[in-house]
Amino acid sequence: GENVEQHPSTLSVQEGDSAVIKCTYSDSASNYFPWYKQELGKRPQLIIDIRSNVGEKKDQRIAVTLNKTAKHFSLHITETQPEDSAVYFCAASPNNFNKFYFGSGTKLNVKP
Amino acid sequence: DTAVSQTPKYLVTQMGNDKSIKCEQNLGHDTMYWYKQDSKKFLKIMFSYNNKELIINETVPNRFSPKSPDKAHLNLHINSLELGDSAVYFCASSPRTSLAKNIQYFGAGTRLSVL
Numbered sequence: 001g002e003n004v005e006q007h008p009s010t011l012s013v014q015e016g017d018s019a020v021i022k023c024t025y026s027d028s029a030s031n032y033f034p035w036y037k038q039e040l041g042k043r044p045q046l047i048i049d050i051r052s053n054v055g056e057k058k059d060q061r062i063a064v065t066l067n068k069t070a071k072h073f074s075l076h077i078t079e080t081q082p083e084d085s086a087v088y089f090c091a092a093s094p095n096n097f098n099k100f101y102f103g104s105g106t107k108l109n110v111k112p
Numbered sequence: 113d114t115a116v117s118q119t120p121k122y123l124v125t126q127m128g129n130d131k132s133i134k135c136e137q138n139l140g141h142d143t144m145y146w147y148k149q150d151s152k153k154f155l156k157i158m159f160s161y162n163n164k165e166l167i168i169n170e171t172v173p174n175r176f177s178p179k180s181p182d183k184a185h186l187n188l189h190i191n192s193l194e195l196g197d198s199a200v201y202f203c204a205s206s207p208r209t210s211l212a213k214n215i216q217y218f219g220a221g222t223r224l225s226v227l
């Protein structure tokens with residue numbers, strides 16, 4: 001089965017700096033990679049996703065990159081703000097779209 | 113309208129009891145899921161249901177049984193609760209098509225505490 005590893009487990013940055021979270025996956029059949037943000041006590045919510053036929057995707061301050069050969073994908077947040085503080089999860093989904101394998105999460109703390 | 117709603121929000125119970133958590137989605141999605149999030153925040157899929165058919169069971173003890181009366185509902189029944197079952201349980205749903213974005217929408221979660 002798929003194995004998704006996520007690093008770092010915690011990340012502390014100063015407001016305005018960039019934050020990068022990295023994930024690796026093991027199953028080459030995975031072709032959909034969403035990222036979720038979970039604020040304290042709230043539900044996970046999708047913030048950005050990427051398919052295996054795309055190498056990079058950007059949405060305002062958030063971007064995701066994918067390297068299929070190396071089987072890793074990363075979340076980049078620029079100009080971080082205190083409201084970006086949350087736990088971020090990466091996930092990988094294989095062709096059938098009915099399985100989602102989550103990384104262990106990264107707790108991001110943006111210091112004002 | 114809440115897209116994915118689950119009840120109750122909090123559930124406190126004694127070891128050995130049987131309990132159920134309900135989940136309903138009004139998005140017309142074909143697939144629904146149950147996840148367990150433990151104290152370390154690790155999110156692990158438990159079940160996935162598509163058109164009333166169980167398509168995933170990720171090594172979950174058989175004390176846990178999903179029940180889907182129709183496409184819009186996926187309830188989670190737990191028998192003989194154990195201390196280790198304490199966690200937050202999330203329901204989610206997504207459309208089942210390779211042509212559309214397979215975005216998962218999560219419910220607000222049910223915090224289960226087994227005493």
